[in-house]
Amino acid sequence: MTTNPAPRPEGAPVGPVDGQVSPRYAGFSTFARLPRIDDVSGWDVAVVGVPFDAGVTFRSGARFGPSSIREASRLLRPYNPALESMPFADAQVVDAGDIDANPFDIEAALEQMQAGFSRLMSDGRPVMTLGGDHTIALPALRAVVAEHGPVGLVHFDAHLDTWDTYFSAPYTHGTPFRRAAEEGLLRKDRSAHVGIRGSLYSKQDLIDDTDLGFTIVHCRDFDRIGAPGIVDRILDRIGDAPLYVSIDIDVLDPGFAPGTGTPEAGGMTSRELLEVLRGLRDTPIVSADIVEVSPPYDHADITAVAAANLAYELISIMSAQQAAR
Ligand SMILES: N=C(N)NCCCC(=O)O
Numbered sequence: 543m544t545t546n547p548a549p550r551p552e553g554a555p556v557g558p559v560d561g562q563v564s565p566r567y568a569g570f571s572t573f574a575r576l577p578r579i580d581d582v583s584g585w586d587v588a589v590v591g592v593p594f595d596a597g598v599t600f601r602s603g604a605r606f607g608p609s610s611i612r613e614a615s616r617l618l619r620p621y622n623p624a625l626e627s628m629p630f631a632d633a634q635v636v637d638a639g640d641i642d643a644n645p646f647d648i649e650a651a652l653e654q655m656q657a658g659f660s661r662l663m664s665d666g667r668p669v670m671t672l673g674g675d676h677t678i679a680l681p682a683l684r685a686v687v688a689e690h691g692p693v694g695l696v697h698f699d700a701h702l703d704t705w706d707t708y709f710s711a712p713y714t715h716g717t718p719f720r721r722a723a724e725e726g727l728l729r730k731d732r733s734a735h736v737g738i739r740g741s742l743y744s745k746q747d748l749i750d751d752t753d754l755g756f757t758i759v760h761c762r763d764f765d766r767i768g769a770p771g772i773v774d775r776i777l778d779r780i781g782d783a784p785l786y787v788s789i790d791i792d793v794l795d796p797g798f799a800p801g802t803g804t805p806e807a808g809g810m811t812s813r814e815l816l817e818v819l820r821g822l823r824d825t826p827i828v829s830a831d832i833v834e835v836s837p838p839y840d841h842a843d844i845t846a847v848a849a850a851n852l853a854y855e856l857i858s859i860m861s862a863q864q865a866a867r
């Protein structure tokens with residue numbers, strides 16, 4: 543059997559399976575080879591998958607995102623040198639499996655997702671969600687807000703995702719943040735889109751977005767202001783609000799994330815986004831998601847590797863914050 547975690551002091555968190563004992567490619571595919579939620583007596587940070595892609599407007603396949611990110615995460619190691627932390631030793635991190643979501647009835651799926659998130663988020667514990675398409679951010683935010691009240695939002699994406707409807711459907715991957723704003727889930731003037739680029743339907747899209755309470759850090763400004771400038775713009779906007787972080791993998795350039803449904807040229811590098819996330823280390827992150835990884839369009843797991851590493855940075859921050867509570 544290949545389920546042995548690395549040796550640890552009495553009472554310390556159960557960490558990943560030891561890659562020196564059981565090869566990294568062996569055994570169950572939990573995120574980073576962490577224990578399953580039922581294998582430990584308590585936890586501080588949970589990773590959960592939401593294999594749902596019935597909300598997409600173009601290429602599908604994000605329903606296979608959670609399993610491909612878990613596979614790519616087998617290579618993650620215990621020490622985070624950039625943040626100087628041991629995320630899986632500082633706090634108990636677990637893999638909570640997947641939330642079942644009806645692929646034929648989006649509103650039923652939203653209810654299932656919200657219920658699943660709420661079960662995990664009781665006691666205010668942070669959840670790192672692996673999508674799924676961007677529709678899943680709405681039930682995640684509903685559950686977060688039920689626990690914490692309205693939150694600040696940093697939304698990394700090529701797209702605004704504040705459009706109104708598609709074919710009259712209100713719940714899609716292009717509409718979650720308009721619904722969230724309408725439902726009062728977001729703190730006033732504490733939300734930012736980062737990495738926006740590409741064609742729009744009209745100038746009105748930007749006007750509507752501002753009216754809904756968002757500010758935009760455009761991708762075209764990144765070369766001029768660099769990662770520190772992006773972080774400054776974000777921190778200025780969110781202040782000390784409790785923060786939900788949503789990463790649509792298409793914020794990365796298609797060269798760094800080909801496996802996604804609505805790719806746009808001219809995006810961020812993985813290095814740039816990893817560095818921007820580290821800049822959020824002192825902001826209280828209440829939960830986060832990473833969405834829109836579509837393995838059928840991926841090559842050599844490029845996109846899944848990027849997603850696994852981005853999730854690792856966010857987990858490192860949430861783990862350190864839980865340890866400091
Ligand atoms: N959330 C993602 N990935 N894409 C939304 C694109 C919606 C549109 O093209 O109208």
Ligand SMILES: [Zn+2]
Pocket residue numbers: 699700701790792793804834
């Ligand atoms: Zn997008």
Ligand SMILES: [Zn+2]
Pocket residue numbers: 676699701703715790834
């Ligand atoms: Zn999106």
